[in-house]
Amino acid sequence: MGGLEYILAGVMEALFGNPAIVLGPIVLSWPILLVALGFFIGVLIGATPGLSGPFAMALALPILISIFGFTPDALLPVFGFLVGVMKGATVGGAVPAILFNTPGTPDAFMTTLDGYPMAKNGQGGKALRVAHFASVSGDTFSDIVLFVCAPFLAISIEAFLGLPEKSALMILSLSFVAVVVGNDTFKGILAACFGLLVASIATGTDSYPRLSMGSDVLASGLPTIAVVIGVLVVGEIFVSFEDMWRSAREKQKAPPKIAPGDTSLSMGERRKLLPFIGVSMSIGTVIGALPGIGTTLAAALGYTAGRKMHKGEVDFGKGAPEGIAATEAANSAVSGANLIPALSLGIPGNVAAVFIILAADTIGGFNPGPSVFRFSADEVNPELVVAFALFTLMVAANLLNWTTGAWFMRLLGGLIHVPKQILLPIVLLLTLTSVYVQGSNMSDVYVLLFFGALGYLMRSTDIPILPFVIAYILAGPLETTIRSAFEATGSDPWFLFRSPISVIFLILATAIICGAGWLRGGPRLK
Amino acid sequence: MDHPGKLRETVLGLVAICSALVALVVWIPADIDTGIVDVWRRTIRIGDAMLPSFAAAGMLLAGLVMLVRAIVLVPNGLHRVISPVFLVTSCLVMALGLTLMQASGPFIVWLWFSGEISYRQLLDTAPWKYIGFVIGGSFMIFCFTALTSHRFSWRFVFLALVSTVLIALIYDLPFDNLLLPPNGDI
Incomplete structure (x- = not known):
């Protein structure tokens, strides 16, 4: 099969491969249906303060796997839903930031700076339109970069890197994530190493499941979904519970609800926003392509760049549409680019990518990494078809976003105002139930709660969560690659130092770890 | 321990060091049959103890730095209060x-x-x-x-x-x- 045929096969697989509704010549496939469902749920979740995309992904993943099973046919519907949520939550976060001065997602904080003043001036609807236009532009651009770069990067890696170099690249990526996420280099390293240790339990090549302490529960391996959702979601819920418990005595006035007001955004106004969107989406895409660096930094950099460019009547921070455009374009451009390391290297760069890799690992039949983009002419590479089908689903989600996103955002402005005190306990029970129904085993719920407690303690002591999760997911591929490299080099103990490329990767990893403390300033001497 | 957060950072460093030492000295030797390297049919290969040993060594190193830093330096940043x-x-x-x-x-x-x-x-x-x-x-x-x-x-x-x-x-x-x-x- 040629490259074009692979692309066509992927598009056909996404659009017609798994039909849900057939009405004569019109076919609506399960993946497309779930993209739409995921998108609308994502906007709703993103627009609800206290919830975020990962909550919806965590709740839905076990249920979707239970519904669609562990067959290759399940991959695209599950991916479709996750992609829909990822895109919907990104755009939805701007709604409460603009109308209620409350960011729906952490990266929408910068949107409040200009969005809320605009809403107070009777321009809430216009601000929502600006946010949507910038967000969807940034997202689309970032996806195009992903479609071009991920195959190119993967092919280059397959062509130029051997097993030792790939091992060194994984070590470099893990070091980078450990160091850049969070505020403390050594806490990041601690989290990553702890993730590797936990991932070692009941795995390995020996017949005895290592580190299982003779326990039957541990011997069958820790349920990956329960571990990841526990640390990421349950830990966050308990931190929110404690914050609400502490602040409940302080009477907090609900922010006044503001009518959307002027909702027009002319072509001329859109043209004026384009330079700000262009700069910010480029910044967001570059930031997103680096694993571990989140949307918050992209939004801050995009906003700063926009402020330097701005020469309009209204200053940034006082209701300038350009401020919203700069922020939203930057944070939305992160989501697509974040999948570049995930798909081409198998290294998840953010939480959404973690869930996509988790889904792929659990269902099987698709192993994100360089081998996905092997354009084999003699025999069909099914993983490449899935990759192009995934790209098709992302395009479908973007089309949905362009056509219905703005309308849905305005609609939600009047709906979302459920207090977190009521919402989060319900989400906790939903999470417990989702994890339980996948394996019908209470031990999964206990594992979930144990890692939820761990996530709570890590957040309370400022230990970053993402290095733990990424190391936990990356441990298996890393160990397998190192074992294979060691055996392929004839058991050479210096296999990581024989090639200049792997030496460069290792030097970079060391430099990042050593340099990070200095760059951050570090703690003060007494 | 006159600075808020100093006690917590010290305890955190100690917990990391103790956990790593328990893993390195007790858990890994007692609960993994193969070593860091393993000889199987005259072929030297990486044993099951390699990954957890390196992970525990990393934890030990990070914990030591955190402990020394907590003793010598003034911690930065605000900490959440655990109730x-x-x-x-x-x-x-x-x-x-x-x-x-x-x-x-x-x-x-x-x-x-x-x-x-x-x-x-x-x-x-x-x-x-x-x-x-x-x-x-x-x-x-x-x-x-x-x-x-x-x-x-x-x-x-x-x-x-x-x-x-x-x-x-x-x-x-x-x-x-x-x-x-x-x-x-x-």
Whole structure:
């Protein structure tokens, strides 16, 4: 099969491969249906303060796997839903930031700076339109970069890197994530190493499941979904519970609800926003392509760049549409680019990518990494078809976003105002139930709660969560690659130092770890 | 320990060091059959102890730096305050909620049928299959809502009950193969 045929096969697989509704010549496939469902749920979740995309992904993943099973046919519907949520939550976060001065997602904080003043001036609807236009532009651009770069990067890696170099690249990526996420280099390293240790339990090549302490529960391996959702979601819920418990005595006035007001955004106004969107989406895409660096930094950099460019009547921070455009374009451009390391290297760069890799690992039949983009002419590479089908689903989600996103955002402005005190306990029970129904085993719920407690303690002591999760997911591929490299080099103990490329990767990893403390300033001497 | 956060950073460093040492000295040697490298049919290969040993060594190194830093330097940044009252209350709510979820169904069935029919026989029959989930789930939702709002309200009880019943129906009605907790374990 040629490259074009692979692309066509992927598009056909996404659009017609798994039909849900057939009405004569019109076919609506399960993946497309779930993209739409995921998108609308994502906007709703993103627009609800206290919830975020990962909550919806965590709740839905076990249920979707239970519904669609562990067959290759399940991959695209599950991916479709996750992609829909990822895109919907990104755009939805701007709604409460603009109308209620409350960011729906952490990266929408910068949107409040200009969005809320605009809403107070009777321009809430216009601000929502600006946010949507910038967000969807940034997202689309970032996806195009992903479609071009991920195959190119993967092919280059397959062509130029051997097993030792790939091992060194994984070590470099893990070091980078450990160091850049969070505020403390050594806490990041601690989290990553702890993730590797936990991932070692009941795995390995020996017949005895290592580190299982003779326990039957541990011997069958820790349920990956329960571990990841526990640390990421349950830990966050308990931190929110404690914050609400502490602040409940302080009477907090609900922010006044503001009518959307002027909702027009002319072509001329859109043209004026384009330079700000262009700069910010480029910044967001570059930031997103680096694993571990989140949307918050992209939004801050995009906003700063926009402020330097701005020469309009209204200053940034006082209701300038350009401020919203700069922020939203930057944070939305992160989501697509974040999948570049995930798909081409198998290294998840953010939480959404973690869930996509988790889904792929659990269902099987698709192993994100360089081998996905092997354009084999003699025999069909099914993983490449899935990759192009995934790209098709992302395009479908973007089309949905362009056509219905703005309308849905305005609609939600009047709906979302459920207090977190009521919402989060319900989400906790939903999470417990989702994890339980996948394996019908209470031990999964206990594992979930144990890692939820761990996530709570890590957040309370400022230990970053993402290095733990990424190391936990990356441990298996890393160990397998190192074992294979060691055996392929004839058991050479210096296999990581024989090639200049792997030496460069290792030097970079060391430099990042050593340099990070200095760059951050570090703690003060007494 | 005159700086807020200094004690916590010291304890954190010590916990990291102790955990790493326990893993390196006790857990890994006792619970992994192969070493860091392993000879199998005259071929030297990487053993199962390699990954956990490197991970524990990394933890040890990070813990040592954190401990030394906590002693020598003034910690930066603000720390969240962990409330022991909140922690104990939350643990109690979770433990009671899960106990109610697991025990209330079999207990009510035993009481209703005077022990003649077991809960296991009614696992697929409404309303019995929902009892444990609804009681335990409503209890958890109500307690956490009341705890985080610092007040008791009958509205919370109603909301907890309705939302738990809705969750039960969402999972149970459309999907024949999904079992609500704790029905898969009974």
